[in-house]
Amino acid sequence: MLYLLASCIALLIGPLFYRYFSSSSGLQKGLDGFIFVSLGGLVLIHILPELLEHGGMLAIVFVLLGIWGPTASERLFHRYSEVTHNFTLFLGIGGLLLHTITDGTAMVLAQQDDNSILLALGVILHQLPVGFAVWWILKPHLGTRWTLMIFAAQMLFTGIGYFAGEQLLPYLNIDDTVYLQAFITGTILHVVLHQPHGQHESDTQGKYEYQAGIGSLLGIGLLVMLLLMDSGGHEHAHHDHSTEQLMTWLLKLAPVLLLSYGAAALRFKLGLTPQDSSLARRWFQRLAGPEALVITALLLGPWLALFQLLVVFILSAYLSHANVTITDPHTKLPSSSLRFGFAHLVDRSAPWILLSLVLVNLIGHPSMPLSNPLLQVVVLLLVFLPMRFCNLGAAVLALALAYSGWNPIAIMMPLIAAPVLNIAQLKLMTWTQRAILLSIIALSLAAALRLPLWFSLFTLPEVVNLIALLILSGLFAASLLRLGPRKFLRRLMLSKPAVHAHSHAHSHSHENTHTHESSASHTDEQKPVVTPSADKHAHEHAKTDKHSHH
Numbered sequence: 001m002l003y004l005l006a007s008c009i010a011l012l013i014g015p016l017f018y019r020y021f022s023s024s025s026g027l028q029k030g031l032d033g034f035i036f037v038s039l040g041g042l043v044l045i046h047i048l049p050e051l052l053e054h055g056g057m058l059a060i061v062f063v064l065l066g067i068w069g070p071t072a073s074e075r076l077f078h079r080y081s082e083v084t085h086n087f088t089l090f091l092g093i094g095g096l097l098l099h100t101i102t103d104g105t106a107m108v109l110a111q112q113d114d115n116s117i118l119l120a121l122g123v124i125l126h127q128l129p130v131g132f133a134v135w136w137i138l139k140p141h142l143g144t145r146w147t148l149m150i151f152a153a154q155m156l157f158t159g160i161g162y163f164a165g166e167q168l169l170p171y172l173n174i175d176d177t178v179y180l181q182a183f184i185t186g187t188i189l190h191v192v193l194h195q196p197h198g199q200h201e202s203d204t205q206g207k208y209e210y211q212a213g214i215g216s217l218l219g220i221g222l223l224v225m226l227l228l229m230d231s232g233g234h235e236h237a238h239h240d241h242s243t244e245q246l247m248t249w250l251l252k253l254a255p256v257l258l259l260s261y262g263a264a265a266l267r268f269k270l271g272l273t274p275q276d277s278s279l280a281r282r283w284f285q286r287l288a289g290p291e292a293l294v295i296t297a298l299l300l301g302p303w304l305a306l307f308q309l310l311v312v313f314i315l316s317a318y319l320s321h322a323n324v325t326i327t328d329p330h331t332k333l334p335s336s337s338l339r340f341g342f343a344h345l346v347d348r349s350a351p352w353i354l355l356s357l358v359l360v361n362l363i364g365h366p367s368m369p370l371s372n373p374l375l376q377v378v379v380l381l382l383v384f385l386p387m388r389f390c391n392l393g394a395a396v397l398a399l400a401l402a403y404s405g406w407n408p409i410a411i412m413m414p415l416i417a418a419p420v421l422n423i424a425q426l427k428l429m430t431w432t433q434r435a436i437l438l439s440i441i442a443l444s445l446a447a448a449l450r451l452p453l454w455f456s457l458f459t460l461p462e463v464v465n466l467i468a469l470l471i472l473s474g475l476f477a478a479s480l481l482r483l484g485p486r487k488f489l490r491r492l493m494l495s496k497p498a499v500h501a502h503s504h505a506h507s508h509s510h511e512n513t514h515t516h517e518s519s520a521s522h523t524d525e526q527k528p529v530v531t532p533s534a535d536k537h538a539h540e541h542a543k544t545d546k547h548s549h550h
Helices: 002-022 025-055 057-076 078-110 117-125 127-142 144-163 165-172 174-193 209-230 234-269 279-287 291-300 302-321 337-363 373-384 391-403 408-417 431-448 462-483 485-490 533-544
Strands: none
Touching: 002 078, 002 117, 002 127, 002 144, 025 057, 025 127, 025 174, 025 209, 025 337, 025 485, 057 174, 078 144, 127 144, 209 462, 209 485, 234 291, 234 337, 234 391, 234 462, 279 302, 291 302, 291 391, 291 408, 302 408, 302 431, 337 391, 337 462, 337 485, 373 408, 391 408, 408 431, 462 485
């Protein structure tokens, strides 16, 4: 009974403290960052692996339907976009209500002698972001009375799960409801991705992003605590495995990533910058850095690094000869080489690195039937096309795929294709240029079959890996504080997620017509620059005043 009471109190913290958060834009941004990271991370790291275990690849399809279905329907039916959005909200809240039943049953399980008390503490703690998020989303739409009724329903459903747990468990079998839960999980992610209170127009200059970063760091701390507690329950051993796998990858990767950022600072110091006068050298930096070669050489082996270097030289020579413009350019660079390597490049690469690790942790799951090399290539194409991978993120993706036992072709594919094989870049090419590019990539992947298997050149002591991971975490945390969580992750989106149909009537206009936060917040999120390379520097100078707040 004590567990049930503590769970209800944790749920009510959101409404109790809402008035304090709503009185300050800075506190609002901090709460938004907390909900964005804690609830989104809970779904990606805690819920999705369980759905994949029971539903396989089809579960991901239903998650994607839940994420993009509401957005697509809003765009198709502009007149009814508000109705569609409200339906999405209620569907997500309905899913949370059903989930509270399982929370109640989990607390019953935690009271049994063979289970850990940490399972109950995890359930209680995860009510914090849920309570904040439900009140944060519904209060402006429904008012206080109806939102309080929904909270009462959540507590009632938790009590039902607690007192009738043993009788309800056979009917709440995840194997029977996995695809419904996957769809509802997608709708929850949809709501988390799109700010429920518009775009915070009072923060058009991004002056509260520091508070949003603080909130996101608190959300990460809560998420880590929940995952550690969840691993104490025997019923959730697969989460423990998933979390341990991510931690193992991060420990091995951290020191090499620091070396890569150091290599980037060095090449910037020596004059090889993303605003180089030579298009071929700019393409080489886009495809390999060359800091991405450090990861390949040290963690995948020198043979794969040499092969990657050869293919990147060929691609750079062809793309510069064809005068193909680079999308997503570095429009503003710091003057310090250290700041370039350990701040500017961290801002651009950290989201891709984290995405690659989480993505492979999902698609590399044992329940995912992706052992066929052709199917692996198709899945990677579906990942690359809507996104604009950076070279460091691509190298980390290749490394995670190698750790997951994927085919050599799939391991090599991100290293040579991820930074260039995306819709935004392909739009800047003619059909002939696309055909030649795809031919070079296909021939390179065929040749990669003759390469020796990947291997790591060295193994560092655990204490060195841990120190490097702490330093890397500090760099990523500093990036979060500089940018805020939404701008930190906005680089992953092909189109800006903040521009949403139900919030702005002009959501489909061109980026250059926007002056609010969602378009002015990041220089790298403009429409791709298609001016000739000779006019590039003049074009960037003309843009400087527009983005001076960076």
